[in-house]
Amino acid sequence: xxxxxxxxxxxxxxxxxxxxxxxxxxxxxxxxxxxxxxxxxxxxxxxxxxxxxxxxxxxxxxxxxxxxxxxxxxxxxxxxxxxxxxxxxxxxxxxxxxxxxxxxxxxxxxxxxxxxxxxxxxxxxxxxxxxxxxxxxxxxxxxxxxxxxxxxxxxxxxxxxxxxxxxxxxxxxxxxxxxxxxxxxxxxxxxxxxxxxxxxxxxxxxxxxxxxxxxxxxxxxxxxxxxxxxxxxxxxxxxxxxxxxxxxxxxxxxx
Amino acid sequence: xxxxxxxxxxxxxxxxxxxxxxxxxxxxxxxxxxxxxxxxxxxxxxxxxxxxxxxxxxxxxxxxxxxxxxxxxxxxxxxxxxxxxxxxxxxxxxxxxxxxxxxxxxxxxxxxxxxxxxxxxxxxxxxxxxxxxxxxxxxxxxxxxxxxxxxxxxxxxxxxxxxxxxxxxxxxxxxxxxxxxxxxxxxxxxxxxxxxxxxxxxxxxxxxxxxxxxxxxxxxxxxxxxxxxxxxxxxxxxxxxx
Numbered sequence: 001x002x003x004x005x006x007x008x009x010x011x012x013x014x015x016x017x018x019x020x021x022x023x024x025x026x027x028x029x030x031x032x033x034x035x036x037x038x039x040x041x042x043x044x045x046x047x048x049x050x051x052x053x054x055x056x057x058x059x060x061x062x063x064x065x066x067x068x069x070x071x072x073x074x075x076x077x078x079x080x081x082x083x084x085x086x087x088x089x090x091x092x093x094x095x096x097x098x099x100x101x102x103x104x105x106x107x108x109x110x111x112x113x114x115x116x117x118x119x120x121x122x123x124x125x126x127x128x129x130x131x132x133x134x135x136x137x138x139x140x141x142x143x144x145x146x147x148x149x150x151x152x153x154x155x156x157x158x159x160x161x162x163x164x165x166x167x168x169x170x171x172x173x174x175x176x177x178x179x180x181x182x183x184x185x186x187x188x189x190x191x192x193x194x195x196x197x198x199x200x201x202x203x204x205x206x207x208x209x210x211x212x213x214x215x216x217x218x219x220x221x222x223x224x225x226x227x228x229x230x231x232x233x234x235x236x237x238x239x240x241x242x243x244x245x246x247x248x249x250x251x252x253x254x255x
Numbered sequence: 256x257x258x259x260x261x262x263x264x265x266x267x268x269x270x271x272x273x274x275x276x277x278x279x280x281x282x283x284x285x286x287x288x289x290x291x292x293x294x295x296x297x298x299x300x301x302x303x304x305x306x307x308x309x310x311x312x313x314x315x316x317x318x319x320x321x322x323x324x325x326x327x328x329x330x331x332x333x334x335x336x337x338x339x340x341x342x343x344x345x346x347x348x349x350x351x352x353x354x355x356x357x358x359x360x361x362x363x364x365x366x367x368x369x370x371x372x373x374x375x376x377x378x379x380x381x382x383x384x385x386x387x388x389x390x391x392x393x394x395x396x397x398x399x400x401x402x403x404x405x406x407x408x409x410x411x412x413x414x415x416x417x418x419x420x421x422x423x424x425x426x427x428x429x430x431x432x433x434x435x436x437x438x439x440x441x442x443x444x445x446x447x448x449x450x451x452x453x454x455x456x457x458x459x460x461x462x463x464x465x466x467x468x469x470x471x472x473x474x475x476x477x478x479x480x481x482x483x484x485x486x487x488x489x490x491x492x493x494x495x496x497x
Contacts (some may be wrong), residue, residue: 003354007340007347012341071338075395078303078332079355080324212294254266255305 004086008093012065018101021057025049027106033113040205043118047201050106050122051194054129056158062094062137063154067147074255084247087138091243095134101235102126118204125197128235132193133158135242142246142253165192182217189218193238200231256281256434257302262311264297264458271297271312273458275311279436279451281402284429286445287438288482289455295438296335298455299405302436303332315403328359330399331466335408337392339396341381345391351393362399366393368422386412393421395434397428403434404428410444422448449478454485 014016028049033042066073069090076086104124110119136157144150169188173181189195203224218227259277263270272294279285287295300306302313304320304327313320320326322457339348352364367373370390380388389412396404410418428447429435439445452469455459462485470476473484 003351007343010347011342045370064356068338071334072413074305075332075334075337075392076355077305078327079352080328080354082324082325112313115330188485210448252307254307255300 002092004089005093005096008090009097011095012097015065015097015099017061018097019100019171021061022101022105025053025102026109029109031111033109035178039114040118042199043114043122043205046106046110047122047198048126050102050126050129052162053161054102054126055133055194058130058133059137059140059154059158060151061133062098063140063150065094066090066138066141067150070255077182077255083251085245087142087250088243091134091138092244094137095131098130098134099108099127103245106160118201121204125201128232128239129193129197132238132242136240137247139159139246139249140244142250161192161194164191165195182221185217186221190234193235196231196234196238200228200235201225203231220239256316258314259302260312260314262298262301262308262313264294264301264308264310270458271415272301274333275455275458275460277453277460277463279434280431281434282432283451284425284435284449285451285453286449287436287453287455291460293409293455295455296407297458298409299438301437302405303327303330305308317372328356328399329402331396331399331404333392333396333404333406333409335411337388339391341379343380344377344461345380345383347377348391349376349395349398352398356399359399360385361400363397364394366390366397366420366424370394370417386414389413390417397424400428400431404433404437406435406437408439409437410439410441416460418444442482446478452478452482455487 028044032045032049033039035042041123073086073090077083105124107123110123137154140150140153140157144153169185169192172188173185176184189199199218203219218231221227257277259275262272262275262277264272275294275298287298288405289295294317297306300314302320303310304324315326316329318326323394343351349367371392372390372394375387380391389409393409396406406425409421409425413421422444424469425435425437429450437445437449449466451463451465453463464472466481468480469485473481475481475484
């Protein structure tokens with residue numbers, strides 16, 4: 001089963017889009033970290049880049065790649081192997097190669113220019129986000145009937161989590177500001193992996209001003225360490241849940 | 256060898272397969288014919304477990320195929336369109352398939368050599384023409400010398416030399432008592448190769464007969480004549496389903 005992951009991984013390492021993605025991340029990281037004398041500022045800019053780029057690119061790229069591999073997946077499924085095995089190894093190959101791109105593109109410059117604890121957390125955050133949005137890309141692939149619809153769904157879903165969700169949250173906070181909604185807000189954050197990633201990172205940097213309302217609430221309710229653990233657990237759930245759902249649907253899917 | 260009972264499959268309102276009963280035996284070369292959308296590919300995919308039937312059952316070598324992927328070790332499948340990961344080389348693709356079927360180590364690499372794939376094995380899949388990719392698909396289908404071959408439009412896109420090589424290979428495998436199931440729109444390619452014809456229309460089995468029976472019934476020798484004869488007569492009188 002892992003044999004398939006190995007070949008998918010090798011194929012993707014030579015993929016032009018992955019190489020460009022790595023290069024763009026590396027250039028951005030070097031520039032942002034080099035620009036400021038203030039390391040925390042550079043790290044924050046890099047965080048924002050990560051939070052925008054990783055979900056959008058990962059969801060889109062993985063969905064497109066899975067759709068393009070459909071005939072190949074069919075051929076693999078005509079071998080004596082289980083469906084779940086093939087889908088899992090496609091997932092693992094994809095998530096690992098995108099993570100490798102992130103670790104090389106963002107992690108390496110960070111290790112060279114800013115080897116502090118918070119940098120490690122940023123790398124971890126990026127890798128977690130990659131796994132989450134690959135899961136979501138896989139789920140979109142399994143649900144959608146054709147490629148065009150699938151790619152459309154991938155664009156909408158990734159923009160929903162990166163941009164739209166925050167707007168909805170703002171609207172929610174404004175309209176219910178007279179009520180005690182703190183707990184509800186913390187709960188809502190758990191529904192967006194990008195927000196979880198942001199808070200996980202900001203809890204390390206201790207820049208309460210930049211955390212905004214939701215971040216401050218998070219810290220207030222859970223404290224730094226409990227908050228970090230909570231957000232990592234939620235993010236792990238965000239990897240597992242879409243993946244399990246995708247596997248369940250794929251077992252009964254007609255190809 | 257393959258026993259199909261009351262196989263039914265719909266996609267939405269569309270009945271792709273409607274109560275198909277079939278029995279295929281060793282040493283037969285069965286041609287699966289029918290117009291576009293008649294359910295040929297759905298039937299093949301059901302046998303491979305890629306499409307999950309609503310009703311009915313498929314038994315291969317006495318084993319029900321549902322939830323049991325092991326039966327596919329006896330099948331070599333050549334898809335209609337072979338698409339492979341762009342950046343893999345031919346060699347990597349073949350290695351990968353061999354890795355997946357680790358238990359089977361008796362490789363039949365005759366086509367691999369006669370098609371000249373061994374000379375271009377370092378090429379990336381992205382750079383190959385449709386015909387060459389088709390050759391790679393054929394090599395993979397025949398690689399493990401399985402008992403059952405399922406070939407979906409195997410000759411489409413092949414050059415005349417490769418076409419003959421493939422047909423000779425198919426004939427040789429039939430001689431060795433293998434079951435071969437072929438779909439093709441090029442009836443002349445099937446002439447002299449097939450022993451039985453299955454004709455599907457609108458998801459229903461119109462007939463399943465041996466070439467000898469059909470020649471007797473229609474008085475024609477060539478396959479395309481036989482089919483044309485049956486189809487023109489079908490308008491006036493109901494085809495008897497044997």
